[in-house]
Amino acid sequence: MLRWFPENISTFGGDIDAVFSLVYHIVGFWFLVTEGFLLYCIIRYRRRSGRGAAYVRGEQWSELAWVLVPAVIVLALDLSIEAAGGPVWARVKEERPAGGIPVRVTAKQFNWEITYPGPDGQFDSADDLTMDNELHVPVGQNIQLTLRSKDVIHSFFLPNARFKQDVLPGRTITAWFNATKTGRYEIPCAELCGFGHSGMLGHLTVHSAEDYQRWVAEHWPAARRARAAAAQAAG
């Protein structure tokens, strides 16, 4: 089933996919058991002349056991899903690994405004760089996201990173991911946000470490200013 999924490119994506696989096998087992039994009954117990139905009310414990024992197995398997999923949830959504690259995403109808703090590492300072819909990150680094919205609820979705987080006006939500593979991926909005919801689309570009340095040097304002100053001095 996992082959239908978009390629995973995040450190925690594999863990999420593994929980999916666990659920898939448990659910697949019950699917085969229940649908198989249903089909068996339909064929085996179709009405034939000379054979009536059995009178079984299922009110005694000995009969009810046929229902209750499987239900206990359901309960046990349910809890195994929670046992496997809980730590992964905590890792993705509750624990925050320290360090890495801060980026601020401000959602608005119908763009992702991506803000890089610049060399000083501080947002809302002169050396910030803001661009629409272009999220550039280095591979193998924790990306520390600050998510905000200017108008309605949006949902920041990185299908390849198995990452999704609604973005709310009036709140600042922090989140993280860590990409394991370079490339260019899509950032759709996953929460209905108005007539332009479809097509609200950004791109995540995961660079190798050197590539990322090159991109920073080319695009961040401080670097651009330094380059301009150097050009002036040379001229």
Added chain:
Amino acid sequence: MKVQAGAAVARSHAHGAPRGFWRTYVFSVDHKMIGKQYLSLGLFMALVGGFTAYLIRWQLAWPETEVPGWTYVEPDFYNVLVTMHGTIMVFFVAMPILLGAFGNFLIPLMVGAPDMAFPRLNMMSFWTLFTASAVLLASFFVPGGAASAGWTGYAPLSGDPIHTGVNWGLNMWLLALALEFASFLMGGVNFLTTAINMRAPGMTLTRLPLLVWMQLTAAVLFLLSVGPLIAGAVMLLLDRTVGTAFFAPERGGDPLLWQHLFWFFGHPEVYVILLPGFGIILEILPVFARKPIFGYRAIVLSTIVAGALSFIVWAHHMFVSGIDARLAVPFSVTTILISVPFAIMIFSMLATLWRGALSFATPMLFALGTLATFLIGGLTGIFLGSATVDIFFHDTYFVVAHFHYTLFPAALLGGFAGLYYWYPKMFGRMLNETLGKLHFWVTLVSFNCVFIPLFVVGMGGHMRRIYNPLQYEFLKPMQPLHEFVTVAAIVLLLGQIPLIANFFWSLVAGARAADNPWRANTLEWATASPPPHGNFATAPIVYRDPYEYTAPGVAEDWLPQHVAEAARLGVQQSAA
């Protein structure tokens, strides 16, 4: 004795037989006519809802092409379509058919009462729903168009016209919902009072048909859960009209408050629809298996437990909404635990079939189809109940496929099962079996062809409520699936023509129905088809459980609830 006294008091309120066209067919206070009115309204709204599905599906398969029989679908109108499709199907199709039609028609008959406890309230609840439907449909035609903020109406998208350009359409949507809630509140009070106070002598709680238990549980869930959403709807209306800021963050409001209020109602609401659907197939399975229901008490208890649990699972709709992340795991646990009572119900249904003598008339086919498809809906809910897996699946087509696999079987397959089964009682005519079987097979096959691929599309990460999938590179490879799904959806819609033809043709030309054509035990079969005003010529007395099929020592393979003495096998043999 207490039951008898209650029934006697209620009977003293009985109203006279109606006279004249208006009193008989329009402003009727007879629960059976009101049930048929709900049925007609629900089926009509299903046509509207089905048409919105057609427009949605066409746009998804062949984006921005002219829809045959319509025109181009624009992005803002696409959002109207998804909003109205959900609203109509949940509130104006599933609830009117399952609760309004079957609840109204069957509860008094099944408990052996002459009518509902409050016949005029019953009439008012229908006409309130009628008004709600009219308001909802009228909202398509006001300037700015109909509501387009999703059937969940998330604020602040729904909170201020500047976000969608929809002004009166959304106000009318809220008004329609408020009226719908009021209607079903009145109906629920009626259901509860009737089933508790107007039971025939001998109809103890453990002899109630399971459909009545399911309707009662649904009514209680609705009564307890809808209050917060009514409050929410009023707050949203105030935000929109007089500028309060309950959900507007820039002035101290909180968008998540709406989601809590909506889903606190929204999840019990799922069971308000599911349980009556289950109730229908629980009546049908034993009749066509000629076998008692397996584990009556276990099913009743599981129903109540599932209903109670449904009040503490709502945040599973909000795992990635921005709630405190530590809330996710507790809500995930309660959500997944709901699978236990549902497993008991499903296993009991399967055990009812085991060692039965199954025959496959159309009602039974639809009941089995409901069971087979609901299983897929229930099982896929486990994926979404896991907060971890939901990070990826939230707001994708996996969710869409999952809830269609729960609601379509319960509301439509279950509703069809009930229609084929009780149509003879409602209208005094049998439906045509050949057309019924054609309807069943086309519906079952095409339904699965629509929604199985949508699970796959969801696994591919496809977001819901996307107007044009071709705007995304990662969705383009899935476009052939969209085309296949749309073709199947058109077949599914056209597959309802045999039902419509059957419904109207049988009304005038169907074979006359006997009082008890399916040889069933419950009280609605103890009277004429259709039942007279007041339901029973002589008030029935109940002697036993509702599902005594193939009881040992009894000559026939059924033993109605109201028959005092069974023809004994030995007696009959000695007489012969």
